Amino acid sequence: MPTAYHMVHYRRFDAGGANLNGDTIETLCRSALDVTDKTSVKLWERAQDRLFDIAESDGRQILLNKVADLSSAVFGEMCLVQSRDLQALLELTPSKVQLSNITMAEIFNLDERSAPKGSQFVRGMAYWLAIGNHIFFVKTHSMTSDYLHSYLDWLFKTCTSTVDKSVGFTLQAEFDPSQVAGDVGDIRSLRVRGKAAPQLSVTPPKEVPGESRVVKTSRTVADKFVQFGQAVPVVEALFGKSKADSLVNSLGDGEYLAVDASVKVRGRRTEESRAKLREIANDLADMTEGEVQVEGKDGKVSDGDAILRTRMPFHLPHEGSNLLEFDNVSDQLQEVYARFVKDGKIKA
Template sequence: MPSAYHMVHYRKHVSGDPKKTLEGLCRTALSAVDASGASLWKRVGDRFFDVPQENSKKVLLNKVADLKSAVFGEMCLVQSDGMQALLELTTASVKLSELTTAEIFKLQEASAPRNSQFIRGMVYWLCIKDHVLFVKTQSMTAELLRQYIEWLLKDAGSVLPSSATVKLQAEFDRATVGGDIGEIKSVRVSGNAAPYLMSVAQPELPAGITKKVQRTARKIADRLVEMQQALPIVEALFGKDRANSLVESLGPNEYLAVDASVKIRGSRTVESREKMQELANEVADLTDGKVQVEGSDGKVSDDDAILRTKMPFDLPHEGSNFLNFENVADQLQVVYSRFVADGKIT
């Protein structure tokens, strides 16, 4: 069966009531019945959510299943109008300028067939307790997932008051996930610098100087010591002479921006894995710039961690835009179990 790798993202539901998990709230909302006694599980037409400020776009919770230990479903971002671009494989000879007559294929646009709508994106999501894992494709976003869940709980299922807000936390204190994001893939350092002025100390300010001038002088002094590793990186890229000429050309309000990434490609050895981990642990102490460490199970940016990992998913057929529903449910549960076993989530 064909497959494709997609990023699995993680969010934590932040609730003021620890007794009410997001999983339980979603299950209760979907069990809400209408006047005929039919639950929301069985009323797909009532599972459309109008995207705010997007009159023609809706999010539909299409397939949705109670897995006993979790709630799992697929959401579709659909558009009722709009056009789909097509390449019509019919040749035509077209005069494009006074000098050019070219053979081309025609470009066409088509609306969706009758009784159908264009799908602009998908998200497959799994909710266990207050943990949410999801895979998104095309134009679907994590914010649309959050908005839909909020609408489901407040409007469609009436299990939360209208004043409530659903919060799905993406970044966590590094200590809460054990600081472990799996095998290190890359280390990126970025920041601003004025290299030639780094050693200049903040001057003594005359007595009676205004607070506004003091703050301005302090801000300038702070900028002078930002990202002390900038110049060596610029010199390594352009050479010392070119780096010097670049610095000399800077105006009084200009600074060099440095964004350097280190990766190891090819088959990894035990030694290279250990060295990358060592460098990742030490690099934050070597620079005042922003440090991002990318691992197989997430990303750490300074003291904040974001959990995510790539996983293979089965496709219904080669080149499909969709993922196999049952396989996604299994794979997301595998990621959840691994995060729990590794102590990343509890």
């Protein structure tokens, strides 16, 4: 069986604090597809009604084509299709043409054709698995995670009324906890590495005045050298009155107490820059499949990809195919889910 490696992307469903009565993205998908029309036919059985027109996209549509309830998850394939589109074709019949005053050349004719009647060109594919509040997907060609989000938003709010239209949700990329040790706020920079990836470095945004953050703080309020009279209360505070009295009584001639004090304020304050870092994670996860490395506060750069995702082999229907074998993709995405849970990268 021919195979091809593809990146398995991960997103966490986040409803932004909205009360969904315990629903997850898995149960929302199942509920939406269970909705019946006037003839009591469920959406699972109405392919035409699963066709979503992308606004201002020159005829692009997304079709949720094959979709299956796996009992423990919902799995489907999405097709990005284009109506009123032309495909360039090279006709391998040679002909001689005069290309200039001095050039006679033999060429193949380059032409454009529309899709046969009753069909549309597929410009991208996404195979996705919703399990709990986790979603795993493989995308090809022009398909993007934004299209996946747009389709689910339409499915939940417009195609059906599974979710109230006032509810906003995100599909959040996550950092790999095995690569990002400690707090996300400790990240100094993100670097993209890979032969086919754009080489770039992203530095998290600096604090904006007035913006709330949650970071460890340590600032010196005052440094002061104090002698005897002022020093005794400080020593009492540090060691207790009895030990302080004992220390004072033990002083010899010419000896006195002195305290070199450095007073600091320590604590934690709220940090919205974490949200900015997660936005950067989303942007990088969508922009490149190159390895994203993290530089921590200690200056150490991670060895592996900082974005939570992984490459997996998938079966092809035949050699050179642009499609993936549906059942095999389902098995492989469930395998990635099980692996992430076992490794403690996500919670079941």
